[in-house]
Amino acid sequence: MANSAEFRLSITRALGDQLAESLSKLAPAPLDLPGITGLAPRPGVYQLYEDDTFVYVGKADNFLPGRLMEHFTKLSGRLHVGRMTFACLYVEEDLHAVAPEKLLIARYKGKGQAPWNNNGFGNNDPGKERDTTDFSKKPNHFDVLHPANLDWVCDGIGPGRYTVDKLLKRLKDDLPYVFRYQRAAFHKDLAVDVTCWNPTADELFRKIASTVAVANPLWQITALPGYVIMYPKSGPYPSARRIYS
Known part of the structure; x- marks a missing residue:
């Protein structure tokens, strides 16, 4: 019987798991003006759902309402976008150093989730x-x-x-x-x-x-x-x- 082994602690992975667990406990709200304007002007991470299917995870370095309003405006000009909802977590400033949205993206991509990430969904001119x-x-x-x-x-x-x-x-x-x-x-x-x-x-x-x-x-x-x-x-x-x- 071996009397020694190697232990590796992945703090970032554990943090990603905690963020995902916290988001999973939230009931998504409609991505509409009342839902967005009711948020506090704080930074954080968020998830978007299309017809109750999780499709995108993102972050707002400054204000969640502003970032979600950008998505609301873009999606309003699309065809067949379904019923959009969102869930979000306020994130303290010191947590941004570890890029919480990247932790979530890495976790979800491994499970085949978040299909809109890295697949053309964004607010900038593609060039x-x-x-x-x-x-x-x-x-x-x-x-x-x-x-x-x-x-x-x-x-x-x-x-x-x-x-x-x-x-x-x-x-x-x-x-x-x-x-x-x-x-x-x-x-x-x-x-x-x-x-x-x-x-x-x-x-x-x-x-x-x-x-x-x-x-x-x-x-x-x-x-x-x-x-x-x-x-x-x-x-x-x-x-x-x-x-x-």
């Missing part, structure tokens, strides 16, 4: 390198499963004549998903007539594209799975959902 991505090879990517809603209603835009430049800026500010475009001097000289209140993004993209194409046919607006771009080139964009020109 031009993703414009030419072939998403047929990524069927489980967040943007493929939950594409940007082109029928998004642009509240507050009413009948009138708008310069292309002004309308592009308005769309970029108002849409709950990325709309990236290249600026051009002639955008200030072209005008678009809007004939109704609260048009959809699709209707405005069509008007802008047809107006700009008359001045320069190289320009087109391309709707990709998770966002929309406008450049004076035709790609190739293998995952284009809709092209306006």
